[in-house]
Amino acid sequence: MMNKTTQLRKDHKKITLQKLIIASVLIGFSAAFLAVSLKKLTEHYEEILFHKANANWLLFLIFPFFGLSIIYFLREYLFKKKENKGIKEIFESTGSPTKRLPGYKIPSHFFNGLLTVIFGGSTGIEVSTVVASAAIGSVAQKKENVFKRHKTELVCAGIAAGITALFNSPIAGILFSFEVISRKISRFYLITIAIAVSVSYGFILLLDEKPLFEVAITTWYLKAFPYFILLGLLAGVNSVYLTKCVIYIKSKFAEIEKHTTKIIIGSLIISFSLLLLPQLYGEGYHAVKEIFFNAENITLTYSFGLTVLGILLLKPIITSVTLASGGDGGVFAPSMFLGAFLGLLLAVILNTFFKADVIPINFMVIGMAATLSASIHAPFTALFLICGLINDYTLFVPILVVCLISKTTAQLIYPYTVYSYQPKN
Incomplete structure (x- = not known):
């Protein structure tokens, strides 16, 4: 038996x-x-x-x-x-x-x-x-x-x-x-x-799928490591701003009873934001590809600085409004988008005022991974995801270190992600 x-x-x-x-x-x-x-x-x-x-x-x-x-x-x-x-x-x-x-x-x-x-x-x-x-x-x-x-x-x-x-x-x-x-x-x-x-x-x-971003990463220098750490800290802060925007704006829209009202308010905010900064349209990968292509030639001008600061400020708000008014999506693409612009801005500031001679493209790639890592509290996912997106592992070590720093920074400031946050009844 x-x-x-x-x-x-x-x-x-x-x-x-x-x-x-x-x-x-x-x-x-x-x-x-x-x-x-x-x-x-x-x-x-x-x-x-x-x-x-x-x-x-x-x-x-x-x-x-x-x-x-x-x-x-x-x-x-x-x-x-x-x-x-x-x-x-x-x-x-x-x-x-x-x-x-x-x-x-x-x-x-x-x-x-x-x-x-x-x-x-x-x-x-x-x-x-x-x-x-x-x-x-x-x-x-x-x-x-x-x-x-x-x-x-x-x-x-x-x-x-x-x-x-x-x-x-x-x-x-x-x-x-x-x-x-x-x-x-x-x-x-x-x-x-x-x-x-x-x-x-x-x-x-x-299907012979090509990488999303055609980026030429040549090398990275040990002297840039302190700046990478700074980028990780800034990415952690930036991701918390994104998370808190999503949570707060969703809670406010939830108080609106009529869905048609949500659509009208949401679409007006999105539309005026797009008129102000067309780079915010959709995923924003078109804007990221453009700055990847021109990264080495970008200099710090009043117009450039104001545009990037506007993007860093507005993107979390417009993403939150999109989701709160009925749109479907999450924080993956917004995190990578924000990280790319944050990395570029930091690199340009370092090169302009501190003669740091850092490579802007490296800062963009690392910024994308760092902000994503901090937003979803998943540093290893962010590491391999970004390396897969550009089909290049040259920056593996700095990305790993910066992703761990950004995630830790974000957790210390605010322990939740948009996925783990539970509203109090």
Whole structure:
């Protein structure tokens, strides 16, 4: 009898493992396909609409209102009248034995994330991709009884595969799912993550996906390390400003009862911000690419200093308003955007007033990683994600050190991220 029971248990484990492997392959491919499709569509339409708005300023007034209105319409009549809560939805799902991410979250985050960014909402598609990919894992878990105990593993497999495809970095995908979502490892967790990420990475290699930023990193100098540390401290402070903006503005918008009022107020703030600083449109990667291209030739002028200070001040506000008025997204893209401009401003100031002779591009790349690390409290994710984005590991050591400094600084000032903060009732 004992032998028969033992054999049945072994057979059950074997069947579970086989099904998990098949599910992980399917999740990896589906999440990668979703992430690449969303990225390509967003890049294509954002570029077209941004150029149209640049040519005719009236479109800066129309686009945000139109985008938020369409998202509201879809939510009301197609997606069960439920608002998207971002990564908090994943925490609610993995933290409860009964709660799941429903299947409609896949198209909901896909289309809402796309519409938010292409019509000027000042956020990114990263969180939309993460939640939609997590929902793929959750749907797979729901389909098989043997997966009841493996919800977190399959959800994290979807997330890791989505991040891998989005940022061309399998290590970033694995680390993000661990540092931010699960924070615990099991044998099944390692198996599902490894398979899903391998399939996702294989898919983007097959498509010959290029890095998001074409950046030439040549070297870095030890004499710049004190300045890197300063950048880490500033990035930590900057990320806390972003976090507090999101939390405060969301709480204020939550007091507005009518959603149409939220849309009108939100779109007006976004529109006037875009008229003032068009660099804030959408993800802002177009502006980051432009300064990467011109970084070595930028000098500190009154106009440049005022523009960058305006960006650093306004970006967290307009991102918060975008999210609070119904837009879909998170703090990934805004953090990297802020970090790039913060790094450039610091480098230009150091070279102008202190003859530091630092390399501006290095400060931009390190600033992106540092601000992201501090915003999501995940230094290793930020490290590999940024190195994956530029497809270069020359700055690995300074990025690692600065990411740890920025995260620690942010935690000392304010212990929460936008994901971990729980409003007091």
